[in-house]
Amino acid sequence: MSHYARLWLTSARYCIMRMMMFRGDFFVWALVELFWMTVNLLMVSVIYQHTDTVAGWTKYEMMLLVGTSLLIQRFLMGFFWSSIFEMGRNIRSGHFDFFVAQPGNVMFTATTRKIDPDSLINSLVALGVVIYSARQLGLQPGWVEVLGYALMVACGVIIHYSMLVLCIAPAFWITSVQGIEGSYFTLSEFSRLPRAAFVGLAKVAFVWVLPVVVVSNTPASTLLHGFDLQLAGWLVAITALWFGLAVFVFHRGLKRYSSASS
Amino acid sequence: MLATLNKYRVTFLVGLQSNLIYRVNFAVRGFFSFFHLIVVFILWSAAYAGSPLIGGFNFAQTFTYFVALLVAQFVIGAFNEDYQISEEIRGGLINQFLLKPVNYFAYRFSIYVAARLVTGLLILVPLIVSLPLIGEYLVLPSEPWRLGIGLPALFLSAIIQFGIAYCFGMLSFWFLEIQGFVILSMALESVLGGQIFPLDLMPEWLFRISQFLPYYYQMYFPVAIFTGRLNDPSAALVGLGIQACWAVAILGLGAVLWRRGLRLHTAVGG
Numbered sequence: 001m002s003h004y005a006r007l008w009l010t011s012a013r014y015c016i017m018r019m020m021m022f023r024g025d026f027f028v029w030a031l032v033e034l035f036w037m038t039v040n041l042l043m044v045s046v047i048y049q050h051t052d053t054v055a056g057w058t059k060y061e062m063m064l065l066v067g068t069s070l071l072i073q074r075f076l077m078g079f080f081w082s083s084i085f086e087m088g089r090n091i092r093s094g095h096f097d098f099f100v101a102q103p104g105n106v107m108f109t110a111t112t113r114k115i116d117p118d119s120l121i122n123s124l125v126a127l128g129v130v131i132y133s134a135r136q137l138g139l140q141p142g143w144v145e146v147l148g149y150a151l152m153v154a155c156g157v158i159i160h161y162s163m164l165v166l167c168i169a170p171a172f173w174i175t176s177v178q179g180i181e182g183s184y185f186t187l188s189e190f191s192r193l194p195r196a197a198f199v200g201l202a203k204v205a206f207v208w209v210l211p212v213v214v215v216s217n218t219p220a221s222t223l224l225h226g227f228d229l230q231l232a233g234w235l236v237a238i239t240a241l242w243f244g245l246a247v248f249v250f251h252r253g254l255k256r257y258s259s260a261s262s
Numbered sequence: 263m264l265a266t267l268n269k270y271r272v273t274f275l276v277g278l279q280s281n282l283i284y285r286v287n288f289a290v291r292g293f294f295s296f297f298h299l300i301v302v303f304i305l306w307s308a309a310y311a312g313s314p315l316i317g318g319f320n321f322a323q324t325f326t327y328f329v330a331l332l333v334a335q336f337v338i339g340a341f342n343e344d345y346q347i348s349e350e351i352r353g354g355l356i357n358q359f360l361l362k363p364v365n366y367f368a369y370r371f372s373i374y375v376a377a378r379l380v381t382g383l384l385i386l387v388p389l390i391v392s393l394p395l396i397g398e399y400l401v402l403p404s405e406p407w408r409l410g411i412g413l414p415a416l417f418l419s420a421i422i423q424f425g426i427a428y429c430f431g432m433l434s435f436w437f438l439e440i441q442g443f444v445i446l447s448m449a450l451e452s453v454l455g456g457q458i459f460p461l462d463l464m465p466e467w468l469f470r471i472s473q474f475l476p477y478y479y480q481m482y483f484p485v486a487i488f489t490g491r492l493n494d495p496s497a498a499l500v501g502l503g504i505q506a507c508w509a510v511a512i513l514g515l516g517a518v519l520w521r522r523g524l525r526l527h528t529a530v531g532g
Contacts, residue, residue, distance in 0.1 A: 183290065197304050
């Protein structure tokens with residue numbers, strides 16, 4: 001375990017050194033992320049200019065939900081996105097050989113090699129949105145709620161990580177996932193919607209089958225309505241399920257990998 | 263003249279073939295884009311539950327707007343043309359165009375047209391399949407002037423879309439990495455191009471400003487004409503004039519960047 005921690009720390013140190021070398025890039029990307037987050041908040045703002053509630057959620061409750069969703073996504077982008085995105089291209093080009101030849105778990109080295117400090121910096125902004133919204137709502141969560149919130153955000157990151165791996169893993173079968181990797185972002189859009197807005201088939205598909213809605217709604221509800229042990233237990237269980245599925249599909253794909261070119 | 267046209271006809275056909283190779287990818291992308299429509303449907307139907315009209319439009323009109331926008335994205339949107347051009351400059355692949363009687367802009371534009379023909383046709387599949395489900399929420403006005411102004415507006419939007427992507431690609435003569443600029447511009451486009459919400463829902467003063475920016479004419483303008491969010495033919499004609507000016511300005515900027523960029527180009531690789 002400590003071996004993998006040391007590996008990750010070495011990679012993280014390298015990424016930070018690289019960021020210091022390309023400071024301009026870091027600022028541009030940090031600005032890009034900040035702008036995209038602003039776009040999401042702007043949408044909430046524009047909608048609430050014309051209506052008071054959306055599925056029973058007020059403006060600041062919605063901001064809290066969107067802030068939580070952005071926080072989870074910033075962590076995902078910061079810790080995993082670059083590595084997983086490149087994984088698809090590496091499988092096609094044959095550069096994935098590098099990871100297969102490394103001693104240790106291939107999925108770990110291939111999906112954690114790069115971190116994006118710009119996304120991690122912006123996670124502070126997302127956290128700021130959550131705190132600001134909570135203050136506007138007059139919420140005063142206790143330690144149990146705050147720790148429960150942190151645990152559920154961590155579960156959310158693992159579920160999103162698993163979904164992203166599942167979106168890229170088809171590269172082992174169809175060679176190029178260009179265009180498909182974007183499907184993850186389409187799915188992640190659901191996490192910015194309140195659970196109460198889903199009815200009928202949409203509720204079955206996006207609340208129960210694909211956990212894209214619960215990953216953000218559950219932590220937001222913890223801050224709004226208090227810690228619910230049953231809900232937390234359920235979230236931990238589906239986190240384990242989705243992570244297990246991602247590991248299974250990745251390793252099935254890995255067996256098909258036959259390198260490329262010369 | 264015919265020989266020139268023939269060159270780009272062949273380029274178009276090669277582009278068509280290479281895009282057809284990735285038809286599964288485009289089809290999957292098109293399929294997942296309809297998930298975006300589900301998000302739109304759920305979010306806006308929840309918003310409309312508290313108010314039957316938003317910005318003077320009912321739910322069906324707003325939903326039609328988003329469906330038309332999605333189709334327009336697949337028919338005229340620049341997907342990754344900027345990135346492809348950037349790769350060709352960085353990798354030295356443009357060197358071959360400097361030695362042959364091929365206009366690089368026309369070459370790339372031919373490939374763009376071929377790619378959009380493939381994606382434009384592929385998006386029709388999920389649209390037709392989902393029509394029984396969403397058909398009752400689609401309302402399209404039928405005044406003939408909308409077609410007369412909307413079609414040239416759609417063509418000019420394609421020019422602006424491609425032109426902006428081309429200009430961003432040209433930045434590779436100066437910068438190693440352009441993706442940051444591209445995605446920053448995409449974020450601007452998504453707001454000021456009406457992809458996140460219809461622009462007419464913005465505060466009046468911001469909507470007025472947006473009408474003088476190129477983003478307004480990238481997608482929102484033709485879609486607003488076709489879906490009835492823009493109902494004044496004379497205002498649409500004025501818009502068409504501004505759009506034509508932006509198209510010329512962006513093409514001009516692309517030509518300047520190409521000429522200036524070539525002065526810096528050292529033709530490494532290829």
